[in-house]
Amino acid sequence: MSAATAPTMPKMPSSETLKQAGRVGSSPTPSQLLPDATLIRWLRDMMLIREFELRTMAAYQQAKIGGFCHIYIGQEATVVGTFAAVNHDDPVVTAYRDHGHALARGMTPEACMAEMYGKLHGCAKGKGGSMHMFDRPNHLYGGHGIVGAQTALGAGLAFAARYDWEVLNKAPGAPVLDGSGHPADRPRTPAGKKVCLCYLGDGALNQGCFHESLNLAGLFGLPVIYVVENNGYSMGTSIERGTTMAHNLVLKAAGYGIEGIEIDGLDLLSLYDKFKPYADRCRENQRPGFVDLKTYRYQGHSMSDPQKYRTKEEVQKYQERDSIDRLAAVLMSPKGEPAVGGHLGRGCLSEEQFKDMQREIKEEVRLAVEFAEQSPSPEAAEELYTDVYANPQPGLSSIRDYHHGVRNSLL
Amino acid sequence: MTTAPSIPTLPIIDSPIHPALTNVSLPSFVDEHELPSREGSRVIQFREALREAMSEEMRRDPRIFLMGEEVAQYNGAYKVSQGMLDEFGPQRIIDSPISENGFAGLGIGAAMYGLRPIIEFMSWSFSLVAADQILNNAPKMLYMSGGQWGCPIVFRGNNGAGGQLGSTHSWCVEALYSNVPGLKIAIPSCPYDAKGLLKTAIRDPDPVFFLESERMLGDKAHVPEEEYYIPFGRAALRREGSDCTIVSFGRPVNFCLEAAAELANEGISVDVLDMRTVRPLDSAAIVRSIQKTGRVVVVDQCWPFASVASEVITQVVEKCFDYLDHQPLRVNTDDVPTPYAKTLEQEYLPHKRKIIEAVRSAVGKA
Ligand SMILES: Cc1ncc(C[n+]2csc(CCOP(=O)(O)OP(=O)(O)O)c2C)c(N)n1
Ligand SMILES: [Mg+2]
Numbered sequence: 001m002s003a004a005t006a007p008t009m010p011k012m013p014s015s016e017t018l019k020q021a022g023r024v025g026s027s028p029t030p031s032q033l034l035p036d037a038t039l040i041r042w043l044r045d046m047m048l049i050r051e052f053e054l055r056t057m058a059a060y061q062q063a064k065i066g067g068f069c070h071i072y073i074g075q076e077a078t079v080v081g082t083f084a085a086v087n088h089d090d091p092v093v094t095a096y097r098d099h100g101h102a103l104a105r106g107m108t109p110e111a112c113m114a115e116m117y118g119k120l121h122g123c124a125k126g127k128g129g130s131m132h133m134f135d136r137p138n139h140l141y142g143g144h145g146i147v148g149a150q151t152a153l154g155a156g157l158a159f160a161a162r163y164d165w166e167v168l169n170k171a172p173g174a175p176v177l178d179g180s181g182h183p184a185d186r187p188r189t190p191a192g193k194k195v196c197l198c199y200l201g202d203g204a205l206n207q208g209c210f211h212e213s214l215n216l217a218g219l220f221g222l223p224v225i226y227v228v229e230n231n232g233y234s235m236g237t238s239i240e241r242g243t244t245m246a247h248n249l250v251l252k253a254a255g256y257g258i259e260g261i262e263i264d265g266l267d268l269l270s271l272y273d274k275f276k277p278y279a280d281r282c283r284e285n286q287r288p289g290f291v292d293l294k295t296y297r298y299q300g301h302s303m304s305d306p307q308k309y310r311t312k313e314e315v316q317k318y319q320e321r322d323s324i325d326r327l328a329a330v331l332m333s334p335k336g337e338p339a340v341g342g343h344l345g346r347g348c349l350s351e352e353q354f355k356d357m358q359r360e361i362k363e364e365v366r367l368a369v370e371f372a373e374q375s376p377s378p379e380a381a382e383e384l385y386t387d388v389y390a391n392p393q394p395g396l397s398s399i400r401d402y403h404h405g406v407r408n409s410l411l
Numbered sequence: 412m413t414t415a416p417s418i419p420t421l422p423i424i425d426s427p428i429h430p431a432l433t434n435v436s437l438p439s440f441v442d443e444h445e446l447p448s449r450e451g452s453r454v455i456q457f458r459e460a461l462r463e464a465m466s467e468e469m470r471r472d473p474r475i476f477l478m479g480e481e482v483a484q485y486n487g488a489y490k491v492s493q494g495m496l497d498e499f500g501p502q503r504i505i506d507s508p509i510s511e512n513g514f515a516g517l518g519i520g521a522a523m524y525g526l527r528p529i530i531e532f533m534s535w536s537f538s539l540v541a542a543d544q545i546l547n548n549a550p551k552m553l554y555m556s557g558g559q560w561g562c563p564i565v566f567r568g569n570n571g572a573g574g575q576l577g578s579t580h581s582w583c584v585e586a587l588y589s590n591v592p593g594l595k596i597a598i599p600s601c602p603y604d605a606k607g608l609l610k611t612a613i614r615d616p617d618p619v620f621f622l623e624s625e626r627m628l629g630d631k632a633h634v635p636e637e638e639y640y641i642p643f644g645r646a647a648l649r650r651e652g653s654d655c656t657i658v659s660f661g662r663p664v665n666f667c668l669e670a671a672a673e674l675a676n677e678g679i680s681v682d683v684l685d686m687r688t689v690r691p692l693d694s695a696a697i698v699r700s701i702q703k704t705g706r707v708v709v710v711d712q713c714w715p716f717a718s719v720a721s722e723v724i725t726q727v728v729e730k731c732f733d734y735l736d737h738q739p740l741r742v743n744t745d746d747v748p749t750p751y752a753k754t755l756e757q758e759y760l761p762h763k764r765k766i767i768e769a770v771r772s773a774v775g776k777a
Pocket of ligand 2: 201202230231232234235
C-alpha cells in the first residue's frame, strides 16, 4: 500500500438523483420544511465555530493555550446538522476535537475559551483543557482524550436513558436522574424516549472499545448513534492505511446488527435530510445507529502538525466544497432558483445581513477571548484538591485532605 | 466595541456532598460499638452477605442495577447473585458478554446519567483489560469535568489468589489501583463486614472498588438480618494486645488472627487491625495502636514493591516515628508471579508462619 493515499472524495449526488430524491422536485425534504430563521441560525452556528477556532489558533500561537489542541475547522456541518436532528436533552458525548460540539450544544464561547486558557470560569474550572469540554446544562457528557474510550460511555448513556424510560417510569417513587441536568428535587415526570449521539474519529474505529461498545449496543438495543466524523485521517495515517474496509465502513456496523448509513458531511442540508429521519428511527425503535459521516479537517491534526502526509491541493479540493460557503450560497440565492449542490435558493439572507452576522460573531468571539484573559486562574491552594471526591473523607490521601471548592460556573 | 466582559464571582460549595451528585442520601453511620452484634445464630456465607447487601439496596433504590458476566441466568459464576434475576428481573440483573472494558465503560456512562450501577468482574484479574475505563474515566470524571459529573458506581469481584489458578488469574489489585486518586477501595475480611461495607459502597457517591476473595466466599459467620452500614475509613480492632500491632486488610486478616492465637501461646499479645478500606486509610487507628505497642507488622497480599504495606509504613514513619521501638516490618506475598503448584502457592501467600516470624522479630523474640 502506498504511504499516504488520499482519502476518496465523498461522492456528490448528481442532479438527476437529487431530483429523484425529491430535493429539487415535488415533495419537500426535512430541511425544506424548516423556516428560514432556522437555516440562518445553522449558518451562524457554523460561522461562530470557525471564528472561534481561528481565535483559538491565534491564542495557541501566543502560548495562551497549552497542551494538545485540535481544531474543528472544516467539520462544522457535522455537529450543527446532527445536533439539529435531536433534542437538546438527548445526551451527547465526543472525543477531544470537541470545541465545535461544545459551542453547537450551547456552551458560551466564554466558558469554552476560558477552559482552554486554564481559567476558573472555564467549563471545567480549568481542570480539563481543550480536549475535555463538559457542559451539564447542555447535556454534553464530555470531550474525551483517549481515542475510542467515549464509545463505551455512549453505550452507558443510552442504557441509562432507556432504563429511565423503561424501568424507572414504572418504579413507584423513582427519582429524577440527576445526570440529565434537571434539578434532582423536582418531582418526576415520565421520561420519554431518548437517543444518545456518540461521536468518534475514524481512528477510533480501530479501538477494541469501539467494537465492544457496538456489540453491547446491538445486543442490548441501546439507543445510541455512533457518528464517525470520518475526516480521512487519524493524525498522519490515512484511513486506508489504518482501517480495513475503509470504503464501506457500514459493514462494520452490520457485523453488530446495526444498520449504518453513509452521509456527505460537507453539505449541511443534505446531511440533515438524511440524518434526521435516521435519528428519529433510532429513537422510535430504541436501536443503535452508525453513521459514516464523510468530512474533512482543514487544519493539521493538532496545533503541532507539519502535515507532510497530504498535499495542499487535496486540502484545497475540499475547501472548494466548504460547508459554510455552500449554506450561505443557498440562503443568499434567489428563492426557488437552483443554488449549489442541487438545493433551491432561499433568498432569505442579503449580502449586507451576512456581513453584519460576520461582524457580530467576530465581536462575540473577541469578547470571549477578553473574558478568558480576565478570568482568574485557579489557585493551587484553593482548587488543586477540589472535585476529586464527591464525598471527601479523612484518610483518602496521605498528603492532605480533599475538600470542596468553588461551584462550577455552568451549574 | 461592546463593553468589557464582567467576571462573576463563583460561590464556594458548602454541602457535604458535591452538587455534581444530587439525590444522594448517605446512610447515617454509628460508632462501632453501636453496630448490631457480631455474635448471633444467623450464620450465612460470605457470598450470601454480599447478595443481601445488594438486594436490600436494590429494593430501596430502583436506579441500582447489576451487570456482569454470568450474573443473571447462570446465577453468578460464584453464586453471589443467586436468585437475584428471579427477584429483580432481566432489566436490572444483566448478563454481559465478555467485554470488561465495554461494560465497565457502559456502567460509567450510566452512572454519569444518574443510575447507580454495580459492575461485577468475575475476577479483578480481568479488570486489567478494563483499566482505561476504571482508572481513566471513573475516578477522574468529577475532576476533569470541573465538578459537573461524578461517577457513583461500584465495581466488585474476586481479588487475590483463588487457589492454584496461576499468575494470570490471581491478581491482587489494591496496590496498583490504590495509587489513583478519585476512587475508594473497600476490602472486607469477613461476612459481617462484607454486608455492611458493600451497602456503604453502593450508597457512596464516588466510584468504589470492592475487593472480595473467592477463597472467602464460602466462609460462614453470623450476619445480622437488619440493615447496617460500616463507614469507610474506620479500621476494626479484631483482637486486642499490647506487644505489637498487626495491620492488615482483606483475606490475610484471617491469617493474622490465626497467627495471633499462636503468638498468645508464646506470651506475645497483639493488636490486629482490620483496615476494611485502604483508601480511605484509617491511619489514626494505626497510630493509636502503635503508641501503645511501639511495634508494627503490616500484612498485605500484594507484592512488596510499592504496595499498600509500603504506604502504611511510610505513614507510620511520618506520623509516629518517635513511638517506634523497632523498625516497621511487612509481610507481603513473595515477589514472583503467582505460581500454580500447591506447595509454591502456599508459601507465596502472606501466611501464618511468615506473620509469626515477623512479629517475633519485631518484639525481639526471634
Ligand atoms: C488510546 C490513544 N492512543 C493514542 C492517542 C493519540 N492520538 C490522539 S488523536 C489520534 C488520532 C485519532 O484520529 P481520529 O480518531 O481519526 O480523530 P481526528 O483527530 O481525525 O478527529 C491519536 C493517535 C490517544 N489520544 N489515545
Ligand atoms: Mg480522523
